[in-house]
Amino acid sequence: MATKKAAVIMGSDSDFPTVSKAIQKFKELDIPFEVHVMSAHRTPEAAASFARGAKDAGFGVILAAAGMAAHLAGVLAAGTTLPVIGIPISSANLGGLESLLSTVQMPSGIPVATVAINGAQNAAILAAEILALSDEKLAAKLEQAKIDMAEGVAKKDAAIQEKVREL
Known part of the structure; x- marks a missing residue:
């Protein structure tokens, strides 16, 4: 069985330096992935559409990186039953605390696993562990x-x- 893909969705291209650590980890582990920029606020229809179609598109897990209001992970989680891992991005104003709280404080029924502020590498490892549940080669x-x-x-x-x- 082929490894399912991981999605790396960032709210802004300015998040790329942070999410690149997840991308590097996926490459290291030979996990197929796609990377996209989508905004919970500026392109809500695109984010919702991606989430609804992610499972059928062969994804097994979604990483969502966003700063400040950081609603991206929640918007994606609302539209899929796939695991969503939020990566709060540091900001100049509050150091990422607002991003962390916006990502982790989800309503009942819409879970988002959340890693540390700028914790993209751990997000990728957690994603790999999820995918490894059905992939012995990745587990090894x-x-x-x-x-x-x-x-x-x-x-x-x-x-x-x-x-x-x-x-």
């Missing part, structure tokens, strides 16, 4: 990534122990 890649992380931490610990001995 994620398991190896955890092993690699643990080995990296062990190496750093060994290096610190050496520095401590040298004091």
